[in-house]
Amino acid sequence: MPFQLEITRDMEEYEQEVSVVDVYDIASEIGKEFEKIIDAHGTEAVTSLMPKVINALEHLEGLATKNERENTTVQELKSRIAQLENDKVEKAEDRQRFEKELEQIEEHWRQESHDLVAMVTRLQEENRKLSSSLAEREDHLPDGAAEVTSPEVEVAVLQRLRNLIDQQRDQIRARDRELSAKSAEVDNLSAQVERLTMIGKELRRKHRGSQSQVRGLLDERADFLAQLQDQHRELLGLKQRLGLAQKENEDLAKSHSEVPDLTNKAVYDLEDPNRPRFTTAELKEILHERNELKARVSDLEDELEMYRPKSSESPNSEEDDPPVQGPLPFEPDDAPWKKSESGIRKFFRKLFSESNVTFLGSSPKRSLSSLSKMALSSSTNTDTPV
Helix, strand or coil, X not given: CHHHHHHHHHHHHHHHHCXXXXXXXXXXXXXXXXXXXXXXXXXHHCCCHHHHHHHHHHHHXXXXXXXXXXXXXXXXXXXXXXXXXXXXXXXXXXXXXXXHHHHHHXXXXXXXXXXXXXXXXXXXXXXXXXXXXXXXXXXXXXXXXXXXXXXXXHHHHHHHHHHHHHHHHHHHHHHHHHHHHHHXXXXXXXXXXXXXXXXXXXXXXXXXXXXXXXXXXXXXHHHHHHHHHXXXXXXXXXXXXHHHHHHHHHHHHHHHHHCCCCCCCCCCXXXXXXXXXXXXXXXXXXXXXXXXXXXXXXXXXXXXXXXXXCCCXXXXXXXXXXCCCCCCCCCCCCCHHHCCCCHHHHHHHHHCCXXXXXXXXCCCCCCHHHHHHHHHHHHHHHHCCC
């Protein structure tokens, strides 16, 4: 069971690593192997195998393209999830920091309120002591002095309370400034998050554009490989023709060396009924007379056709098919003539041109040696006298 799980894991990793570039590399290697088989055993050895291999490579190309799209979607989702997780962590940290700051503020306010309560209690105690002391003084001092000391004490108490209020107001303003700074910092962080989101979208768009450029470059690479294979094949064909021509020239040279020199001499068998009996001038005159007679016969046939009465129309017109009426049926979307060729099929069609190997099992063209022999034989036949 663990071995099976390991094999499944390896297969999944291999499927994730396969791309369109790998598929075209595999197709190029298979095309080279097909060329070797064709050179060794002929086109009949791969006629039935090639469509199956092309279909398998087309399926593999479709799976690789789908895999790339799914990997792109997965990467986008992963980046989105990571961004959301980061936002969640940042929000949690901000919340914890805010709660800590709030607790500190509450603790500070609690401490300040406790201090203020203690201060008020102390002031009340002092006020009570001062009141008692004032009452005792008023009892011992005359009435004018009591009236003078009482406003001074009240002014001192008011001044002290005013200073305390100013201090608390300054503290409140400092807290407000801290809160405004924290809110500005939060706004800056949100702006940075939005900017990073826009940058991520732009990078994903550029990634998609680069993928389309890669596909275009792959198509161009396939075209260049096909052209290179065509040139290589043409070069091999020219080399074969050169070898055949050299061999035939050697054979002709040997045959000319063995045959005696019969320049400007006519050799024929007197008993041969097909031996030439006319000279070239007589033959030209006979051909000229034949052509004139043919032209005269053609003119007479035209004149006879002009004077011949026209025959009535044949009744076969009624047997013609009536015109088709009504709307024509819609063509299905999956019709074979509507399907566009895949990149793999175009690659193999350019790699193995239809003049050399056909994908549908048609007969291959004749070899170069047979064509050269036919051309030489036809040229020798035209050189013989009539």
